[in-house]
Amino acid sequence: MFGTALRLAMLAAILLAQPALAPAHAQAPLSIARQGYMFVGQHYTKVDGNDVINGHIYVEYQIPARQSHPWPVVMVHGGGQSGTNFTGTPDGREGWAQYFLRRGYAVYVVDQVGRGRAAYRPEVYAKASAQGMGFLFPRFIAPEKFNLWPQAKLHTQWPGKPEQGDRITDEFIAAQMPSISDFPQQQKINRAALVALLDRIGPAIIMTHSQSGAFGWPVADDRPTLVKALLQVEPSGPPVHDVENLGAPDWFRDVPDVKPWGLGFEQITYAPAPADASAMAYVREDKADGPDLVRCWKQAEPARQLPNLQGMPILIVTSQASYHAPYDHCTVKYLRQAGVRPAVIRLADVGITGNNHMMMLEKNNLAIAKVIADWTDKHVK
Numbered sequence: 163m164f165g166t167a168l169r170l171a172m173l174a175a176i177l178l179a180q181p182a183l184a185p186a187h188a189q190a191p192l193s194i195a196r197q198g199y200m201f202v203g204q205h206y207t208k209v210d211g212n213d214v215i216n217g218h219i220y221v222e223y224q225i226p227a228r229q230s231h232p233w234p235v236v237m238v239h240g241g242g243q244s245g246t247n248f249t250g251t252p253d254g255r256e257g258w259a260q261y262f263l264r265r266g267y268a269v270y271v272v273d274q275v276g277r278g279r280a281a282y283r284p285e286v287y288a289k290a291s292a293q294g295m296g297f298l299f300p301r302f303i304a305p306e307k308f309n310l311w312p313q314a315k316l317h318t319q320w321p322g323k324p325e326q327g328d329r330i331t332d333e334f335i336a337a338q339m340p341s342i343s344d345f346p347q348q349q350k351i352n353r354a355a356l357v358a359l360l361d362r363i364g365p366a367i368i369m370t371h372s373q374s375g376a377f378g379w380p381v382a383d384d385r386p387t388l389v390k391a392l393l394q395v396e397p398s399g400p401p402v403h404d405v406e407n408l409g410a411p412d413w414f415r416d417v418p419d420v421k422p423w424g425l426g427f428e429q430i431t432y433a434p435a436p437a438d439a440s441a442m443a444y445v446r447e448d449k450a451d452g453p454d455l456v457r458c459w460k461q462a463e464p465a466r467q468l469p470n471l472q473g474m475p476i477l478i479v480t481s482q483a484s485y486h487a488p489y490d491h492c493t494v495k496y497l498r499q500a501g502v503r504p505a506v507i508r509l510a511d512v513g514i515t516g517n518n519h520m521m522m523l524e525k526n527n528l529a530i531a532k533v534i535a536d537w538t539d540k541h542v543k
Contacts, residue, residue, distance in 0.1 A: 189256065192263060193227035201280070202362060203355030209285045216287070219355040220245070220273040220280040224259070230266030233367050233390045233542065236359065237271045238352075240372025240398075242293050242338050244278035245271040247371065251523045252333035253321040258369075258522050261531040265539075270363065274374070275351045276342050287347070290340040298338065299324070300407075301485060302520045303331060310407040310485070311414075312454035317483035318516030319524035334523065346427035349376050353428055356381045360388040367542060369393040369534075372519065376426040383430040383470045391475040391542040393534060394504075396484055396519055400492035401425055402444045402459035407485055414456050414488065420444070424461065424496060432466035432500075442466070451491060458492035460499050468500040475541045476502065479534060481517035482510040505541070507533060 204218035222245060223234075237248040237259060248259040248271050259269045276282040282290060299307070304324035305314035322330025342348050356377055360366060365388045370378040375397020382389040401424050404417040422439035423429050429439070436442055443462035450457045476497070480490040497504050509517055514529055521530050 192224075192260060194224050194263070195227045195229070196225040198223060199279075200362075203275070203351075203358040207286050214283055214286055216283045217275060217351055217355060218280055219275055219352070219359065220278060221270050221359060222249075223268065223270045224263055225268045226263045226266055228266055229268055231268075231539075233365055234268035234270055234363065235262050235367045235369055235393075235538075236356075236363075237269065237369045238356065238371070238374040238377065239272065239274065239277075240370075240374055242341055243371075244337065244339055245273045246278075246337055247520075247522055251321060251527060252337070253330045255321075256528070258527065258531045258534075261528050262535060265535050267367075267535075270359070270366070272356075272359075274341075275348070275355055277339055282340065282342075287342045289343040291343040292338060292340040295326070295335075298335060302518065303334070305483060305485070305518055308409075310409045311488055312410075313483050313487040314485070315483075316516060317518045319483075319518065319521075319526055321523065321525050334520075345373075345376075348373070349380070349426055349428045352377045353380045353384070357384050360385045364388065365390050367391045367393060367538065369395065370397055371395040371522070373398050375399065376428070379425045379471070380428040380430050382474060383468070386470040386474060389474065391477070391538060392471075393477050393479070393538065394493075395479045395521070395534075396481070396486040396490060397478065397493060398426065399486070400456060400458060400489040401496040405456055405489055413454075425493075430468065431470050433469050434466060436466065454488060456489040456492060458489070458495055460492075460496055465499045468497070468502050471497070471500075471502045474502075476504040477507065477534070477537055477541075478504050479507045479530075480509065481519065481521045481530075482508075482515050483517060484519040484521075486519060505537065507537065509533070 199222045201218045202221055204215050206213040206215055239247045248257050250257045259271050262269050273280045276287045300310055306317040322328045367390050375394050378392050378394055382392050402421055406415045408415055444459050445462045447458050480486050494506055517524055
């Protein structure tokens with residue numbers, strides 16, 4: 163009797179010492195009709211007499227048993243990340259991929275060219291770079307401790323303790339990957355690979371995040387009949403000049419380099435068509451729209467239009483505490499000036515507060531997924 167009681171007490175102590183199971187573990191099993199992977203966009207380049215395969219993305223897909231939506235969602239991660247951003251969270255909960263599957267969408271999750279399972283080929287892609295702790299903590303993990311932009315202090319949704327040595331934070335840091343250093347090259351090769359993916363799978367909804375937002379515009383421009391909607395989650399921005407975050411009191415400074423085509427380095431279709439990028443003319447607004455916002459750049463009038471993006475369902479999502487909060491409105495204004503009418507969801511406006519840029523990994527990630535999926539259900543036919 164005593165031995166049994168002791169064993170039960172020891173078992174209880176072991177169970178209490180284990181991390182609590184995330185709520186996702188209690189959800190019904192996913193019902194998948196078909197799943198698999200593919201490499202898309204590959205070609206060969208001759209290097210020192212050898213054929214080197216390169217230019218491809220890795221794409222993992224799942225088709226739900228009950229597919230209630232005709233168009234799949236293609237999820238494209240941002241800089242330094244991989245497709246794992248969408249397939250789970252550092253603390254073990256379900257990600258946006260599983261959420262959309264449960265909503266009846268087929269889901270295709272991408273690893274960008276030279277990232278994750280799309281192997282990096284240094285003899286072709288040249289230099290790679292990775293972000294250190296001095297970038298990850300202020301930007302992604304604990305912006306409230308660094309206060310580099312006015313909204314940073316509002317961050318509350320990181321799922322772990324924002325410090326090295328915390329299991330959840332270390333899990334996120336371990337997921338970071340070196341990226342091709344040349345951002346114009348990133349845009350060029352990922353554009354081509356994503357277009358090849360659409361040509362292979364047919365019409366789809368494209369979801370981007372951060373860095374990959376710069377791919378979304380040219381891909382939609384290249385295949386306007388195949389992109390059924392563009393879900394841009396804090397897309398790379400703002401237009402024309404990137405912004406550095408300096409902290410109080412000045413907060414923002416424009417990066418000198420100009421994005422030659424306004425939304426990025428890749429050429430997109432303007433009407434009337436400029437002879438080349440040097441014909442694009444930009445001006446900066448005299449004042450910001452608010453005290454905590456960036457002064458936006460836009461086209462000089464009369465503004466050229468973006469005909470291939472007009473009429474396409476486009477959603478831009480911005481969280482409350484992200485470094486995008488001061489400038490995503492500039493992307494919206496640039497698009498509207500060019501005749502594009504994106505929808506805008508500021509998460510705080512719909513009662514979802516405290517999120518930073520990596521919102522798909524944070525504590526309330528599925529509440530955000532619901533907002534995006536609800537909009538998609540309503541506006542994408």
